[in-house]
Amino acid sequence: MNKVVGLTKVLLKNAGGTKQKASAWKTVLIMIAIAMGMIPMILGAVVFLSALYDGLELIGQQAALLGLGVTVASLAIFMFGILYVLSVFYYSQDVEQLLPLPLSPGHILSAKFLVALVYEYLTALVLLGPLLITYGVKSGGGFFYYLFALFIFLLVPILPLVMAALVVMLFMRFTNVGKSKERFRLISGLLAIGVALGFQMFVQRQVSSKADSIEQLQQMIVSQENGLLNMITQFFPASKLAALALQNSGTLLSWGFLASFLLVALASFGVFLVIGNRFYFAGVMGISEAVAKRKMVGAAAFQKLIRERSRLASYFLKEWKILWRTPAFLLNCTLSSILVPLLVLLPLLAREDSEKLIAHLQSLMQGEQAGGIGLAIVFGAFLILGSMNSTSVTAISRDGQGFFYNKTLPIGPGQLILAKVLPGLLLSGISVLVLLAEAAWLLALPGEFLLFAALCVIPSVLFINLAGIAIDLLHPKLGWGSEQEAVKQNMNTLLLFMIGLVAGGLVVVANFLIGASLWVTALGLFVLFVLLDFLIYRLLVAKGPGWLEKIEE
Amino acid sequence: MIELVNVTKSYNGATKAVDQLTLTVPKGEIFGFLGPNGAGKTTTIKMVTGVIRPDQGEITINGKNIGTTPLEAKQQFGYVPDSPDQFLRLKGLEYVNFMADMYQVPKEVRGQRIMELARRFDMTSALGDSIQSYSHGMRQKIMIMGVLVHNPEVWILDEPLTGLDPKSSFTLKEMMREHADSGRTVFFSTHVLEVAEKLCDRVAIINKGKILFCGTFKEMQQHFQSDVSLESLFLELTKHE
Numbered sequence: 074m075n076k077v078v079g080l081t082k083v084l085l086k087n088a089g090g091t092k093q094k095a096s097a098w099k100t101v102l103i104m105i106a107i108a109m110g111m112i113p114m115i116l117g118a119v120v121f122l123s124a125l126y127d128g129l130e131l132i133g134q135q136a137a138l139l140g141l142g143v144t145v146a147s148l149a150i151f152m153f154g155i156l157y158v159l160s161v162f163y164y165s166q167d168v169e170q171l172l173p174l175p176l177s178p179g180h181i182l183s184a185k186f187l188v189a190l191v192y193e194y195l196t197a198l199v200l201l202g203p204l205l206i207t208y209g210v211k212s213g214g215g216f217f218y219y220l221f222a223l224f225i226f227l228l229v230p231i232l233p234l235v236m237a238a239l240v241v242m243l244f245m246r247f248t249n250v251g252k253s254k255e256r257f258r259l260i261s262g263l264l265a266i267g268v269a270l271g272f273q274m275f276v277q278r279q280v281s282s283k284a285d286s287i288e289q290l291q292q293m294i295v296s297q298e299n300g301l302l303n304m305i306t307q308f309f310p311a312s313k314l315a316a317l318a319l320q321n322s323g324t325l326l327s328w329g330f331l332a333s334f335l336l337v338a339l340a341s342f343g344v345f346l347v348i349g350n351r352f353y354f355a356g357v358m359g360i361s362e363a364v365a366k367r368k369m370v371g372a373a374a375f376q377k378l379i380r381e382r383s384r385l386a387s388y389f390l391k392e393w394k395i396l397w398r399t400p401a402f403l404l405n406c407t408l409s410s411i412l413v414p415l416l417v418l419l420p421l422l423a424r425e426d427s428e429k430l431i432a433h434l435q436s437l438m439q440g441e442q443a444g445g446i447g448l449a450i451v452f453g454a455f456l457i458l459g460s461m462n463s464t465s466v467t468a469i470s471r472d473g474q475g476f477f478y479n480k481t482l483p484i485g486p487g488q489l490i491l492a493k494v495l496p497g498l499l500l501s502g503i504s505v506l507v508l509l510a511e512a513a514w515l516l517a518l519p520g521e522f523l524l525f526a527a528l529c530v531i532p533s534v535l536f537i538n539l540a541g542i543a544i545d546l547l548h549p550k551l552g553w554g555s556e557q558e559a560v561k562q563n564m565n566t567l568l569l570f571m572i573g574l575v576a577g578g579l580v581v582v583a584n585f586l587i588g589a590s591l592w593v594t595a596l597g598l599f600v601l602f603v604l605l606d607f608l609i610y611r612l613l614v615a616k617g618p619g620w621l622e623k624i625e626e
Numbered sequence: 627m628i629e630l631v632n633v634t635k636s637y638n639g640a641t642k643a644v645d646q647l648t649l650t651v652p653k654g655e656i657f658g659f660l661g662p663n664g665a666g667k668t669t670t671i672k673m674v675t676g677v678i679r680p681d682q683g684e685i686t687i688n689g690k691n692i693g694t695t696p697l698e699a700k701q702q703f704g705y706v707p708d709s710p711d712q713f714l715r716l717k718g719l720e721y722v723n724f725m726a727d728m729y730q731v732p733k734e735v736r737g738q739r740i741m742e743l744a745r746r747f748d749m750t751s752a753l754g755d756s757i758q759s760y761s762h763g764m765r766q767k768i769m770i771m772g773v774l775v776h777n778p779e780v781w782i783l784d785e786p787l788t789g790l791d792p793k794s795s796f797t798l799k800e801m802m803r804e805h806a807d808s809g810r811t812v813f814f815s816t817h818v819l820e821v822a823e824k825l826c827d828r829v830a831i832i833n834k835g836k837i838l839f840c841g842t843f844k845e846m847q848q849h850f851q852s853d854v855s856l857e858s859l860f861l862e863l864t865k866h867e
Contacts, residue, residue, distance in 0.1 A: 365752070365759035366755055367751045367752060367755060368751060368754060369751050369753075369754070370753050374754075375719070378717075378719050378723060379719070379723050379737050379740065380723070381726075381727065381731075381733040381736070382727050384728055386727075387723075387724055387728065388724075388728075390724075391720075391724050394715065394716060394720070395713075395715045475709075475712040475713075477672070477707075478707060478712060480676050480677045481675040481677060481700065481707075482728045483700035483701045483728060483729060484728060485697060622679060625678045
């Protein structure tokens with residue numbers, strides 16, 4: 074047990090990266106900024122949940138909210154679990170260092186499970202926290218309610234995480250074949266994510282036709298005839314126990330429910346250990362092995378490979394190749410820039426009534442008045458989509474401990490920063506163009522609108538990438554152990570997302586308040602963001618080299 | 627030629643990693659930089675190569691100041707860091723060519739040089755593979771090739787022999803000798819004192835950020851009036867610190 078706790082601590086610390094004293098205040102500032110960005114979302118959830126509660130209370134069915142909430146949270150935790158398990162169990166590349174230590178497979182499995190569980194708790198805090206607290210306040214819950222809520226909060230993520238781990242472990246075990254393991258790993262990781270997304274789409278389709286408004290949602294919860302709820306509840310039967318325990322917290326019966334829920338969680342962990350023991354290690358061995366052909370490069374290929382390029386082009390090309398060849402970067406930076414704009418379509422297309430909805434949206438986009446706000450929304454979407462791409466905001470972080478080597482090369486700081494921001498610009502440019510193409514196709518956007526939107530792509534993409542590289546220059550995360558940490562567990566990416574969210578929101582709100590026409594909106598946004606871009610650019614030119622200089626590991 | 631004048635670097639404003647260090651590495655010599663762990667060797671090399679900035683003092687490489695004219699100064703040297711685990715996702719040849727681009731080596735020259743270096747380090751059949759598939763020694767060799775491809779005037783090598791097989795180690799030492807004999811500069815740090823004793827024209831021993839001794843091995847023996855090995859002298863020198 075001590076070994077498990079010790080190992081968990083080490084793994085968690087490793088994932089956090091080395092802390093630099095000097096930048097502690099920057100970390101705090103980033104945390105505050107992120108928390109501030111989360112507040113509107115959490116407030117929205119609380120408002121929604123209390124409205125739902127009030128409606129259900131009228132018919133005495135408020136407890137159904139707990140059942141639904143825990144179930145939905147379990148589902149989300151399962152989805153996130155797939156990603157966490159992939160990253161903690163497979164892409165973190167530390168198993169080969171752990172195996173020679175006097176640890177049993179059970180120790181390693183348990184510690185890794187706990188690490189993933191910690192991440193799940195952070196996720197559950199956002200997903201489950203507002204529900205448990207809103208319900209408690211609304212129902213006037215006493216000491217026992219909150220005690221039970223705490224237990225439930227701690228227990229709920231275990232079962233979905235075990236399920237996610239089993240799915241991934243089986244996947245990885247049976248794809249651990251062939252010579253080019255790294256590439257295979259990547260494909261199987263993508264497949265696992267695909268399965269999760271497919272499942273989500275299926276759920277979405279089930280629920281969409283019946284739950285458009287709060288009233289309909291209440292209806293659905295009460296009538297209990299909904300296939301979806303039954304299905305998810307079947308998928309996570311234990312969440313019923315959690316809801317029942319909370320509902321009657323404090324009574325003898327509720328202790329029984331809680332105990333049963335605890336038993337289910339423990340049993341599922343037992344299953345995880347047994348299956349993990351059989352499949353995990355066989356699936357993770359040699360995960361980062363690369364193939365070597367050891368063949369002479371042919372004369373023609375040699376001449377091609379030694380082509381002469383400018384420093385800028387050569388550095389850009391190096392960044393570009395590394396982005397595509399490193400699985401963690403490919404998943405989080407390159408592929409995501411193409412996949413995300415496609416994935417945002419899924420919830421829309423997955424609805425049973427998607428045609429009706431699209432037709433409705435189309436009609437909105439055709440009117441004279443809608444032009445300005447429509448463009449503002451598209452512009453906001455560009456900013457948010459751009460901010461979801463972590464290529465520029467991790468451009469320095471990705472180099473890790475090897476970053477200092479850049480400083481020994483005879484390339485000027487301006488060129489270096491430019492070469493580092495170019496891949497991000499290119500990728501988020503592709504990203505927003507894909508989004509624009511989708512919108513043009515689905516919504517039959519008028520030509521004039523498209524022209525303005527396409528024009529606005531440039532300053533919006535520039536803005537988000539320049540902001541990204543500025544953040545990373547000021548606060549890079551270089552002390553990582555696996556590439557996954559550089560892009561995934563990097564707070565800079567979250568900060569940039571918040572900036573995109575806030576800037577995008579402001580653009581839409583401002584346009585809504587002003588009510589400008591298409592022409593004015595296009596011109597206004599273009600000029601405003603070109604100006605902003607110019608300001609950040611001047612800042613980067615003036616201060617960037619100094620920031621670069623200050624990065625001393 | 628490398629010149630450091632009164633160079634000081636402290637971390638957190640307290641501990642001085644390098645303290646008022648003055649050192650001249652002349653042309654035509656292999657210069658060994660020795661010292662126990664944490665003595666300030668790597669900090670010094672990082673200041674010379676422009677990775678970190680000294681708090682005080684001047685550093686010039688072939689007369690070019692690394693602080694005021696960094697790009698010109700960086701063109702003068704090639705630097706092999708102590709950890710070769712970099713650029714792992716690039717193929718060996720891609721990496722060497724990237725370095726050739728950084729130093730703007732003309733195409734005709736770079737092709738010949740790459741082939742010659744690959745032949746000498748026995749890397750011809752590995753150039754097309756990713757650096758990730760290389761062993762530690764091969765990674766070390768490709769880093770050295772990346773540096774030598776622009777034929778720098780000054781070589782700065784941090785623990786270059788670690789992990790090399792006997793033949794590559796011999797080749798590198800041979801190349802260091804050739805380079806110095808052609809009137810240029812080789813500055814390298816090592817913990818292997820037998821190598822330093824045999825290979826270096828001159829050594830400096832650093833401890834706690836200060837140079838304890840700088841000169842030829844002969845001068846060192848005369849200075850301490852002893853004919854023991856460099857190892858014994860080194861241990862004696864750094865013992866009381």
